[in-house]
Amino acid sequence: MEERQFTCHCSTERCLHKVPLFASLNDASLESLTDKMSHRVYQKGEILVMEGQQPLGFTVIHSGSAKAYRTTSDGKEQILYIFPAHDYFGARFLFTEDEVPYCVEALEETHVCILSKQQLKDILIEHPKVALELIEAMAKRMKRLELLMQQSGKKKAEIRIAAILLEFAETYGTQENGRTVVNLPLSQEGIANYVGVARETLSRKLSQLEEEKIVEFTERLQMVVLDTEKLIALSSGEYELNV
């Protein structure tokens, strides 16, 4: 096993540069900001923040990825967000509460940079353009939530599954001679918890999707989208899986 790393290379690499949120800052302010941030490394399975705890702060994922989830009353985990590399979290709950509303857990080795609430507020007041960016970013996240809401109102599992697969394709997919190859961030069990259906239902639906040549599961945690059109039609309810 590799030696565990306790520092990240943020200061040298100026990791914030890759985050669209801070795109409008010039290099000088960016560097002074980076110096002020604290940096941490988490191994796969480690918890970044625990539901009910004090918020860590505004957290930028430098590398790696994480999932945010809550444990429901019947003991299952409902995943709310997957944060890929260069994404961030914390703005939403830094501003609304006292305690974090969900657990965030690393899905792999993950390096993060953290900004305290006050630091973030200072930046937003000083650089209104960053605030505007943040508003836009939040709007995008809301858009996704609204879409999911709409779909989850409906019972059909396949609609919601198709929507999540499309989300994955967009976030983790790469084009390879026409087909979209997607490295899934979660196992089937995890996807089921994200979609909010039973693991068995997901397994059955995925088999159907393969039968109908809409997607293909080549190896563990890898999916190839064969027919994006159909997947979109499915997610909007225009198309249904035949038995």
Add this chain to the structure above:
Amino acid sequence: MEERQFTCHCSTERCLHKVPLFASLNDASLESLTDKMSHRVYQKGEILVMEGQQPLGFTVIHSGSAKAYRTTSDGKEQILYIFPAHDYFGARFLFTEDEVPYCVEALEETHVCILSKQQLKDILIEHPKVALELIEAMAKRMKRLELLMQQSGKKKAEIRIAAILLEFAETYGTQENGRTVVNLPLSQEGIANYVGVARETLSRKLSQLEEEKIVEFTERLQMVVLDTEKLIALSSGEYELNV
């Protein structure tokens, strides 16, 4: 019937004063802003914006209320938001898209004040505190969406119903010697569309709630909450309705 009103009293009443979003603006900037806004009046059932259209702008509800909904592929309406008086909408889609993602319809006679995208942006750049307020407001709305998401992942209808009733109690309830009297903004049919269950299911569940003396429906569009604790327990899944 009363004569239809085509102008609102914004300029004299400084309606924006009541909107927490603009609380940090001084009277002078508030008044100059108010003059720049356009004002409109809608009757019950009139559409403020249509799904797919160009956004109206950032819209503040001066008086009245409205619902935002989408029509799903199977022809039902899924209500996403209810906007009460002094609430506002538009920030979310002004920043993300080209077209409005849902219909907004007046639930009663409704007076609104509208700010164009550019006007809003200018204010946000000039008054970073307003931007901070907007971020907080969006965070709150996201919090609600996340909560609903979580609950809609679960199948139990009563959990989601309880959550919505609590939301209504908070927004439209008034304390009257211990009990909370709530003037509902929607009919049963509307509530069903908001929760995302069949109208019949809602009716049955509400009857059960009355049987168990948790709420009481005194007159049309009026609910009295008798046992808030139980309603909360129900919404979190700690308590279940006995047949």
Add this chain to the structure above:
DNA sequence: GCAAAAGTGTGATTTGAATCACAACATCTT
């Protein structure tokens, strides 16, 4: 390399809510 653990596929059964189908009210309208 082998055992334990984690993840996956598939049938049989149960269950909760959607759907269908009306009857009973309430509310607009003229």
Add this chain to the structure above:
DNA sequence: AAGATGTTGTGATTCAAATCACACTTTTGC
């Protein structure tokens, strides 16, 4: 006041997904 229209309650039936149960496969850790 009476018909029309919209709203609500309740039974019977259907149906999709959860649950249960277990075989099978893959990964992981020592």
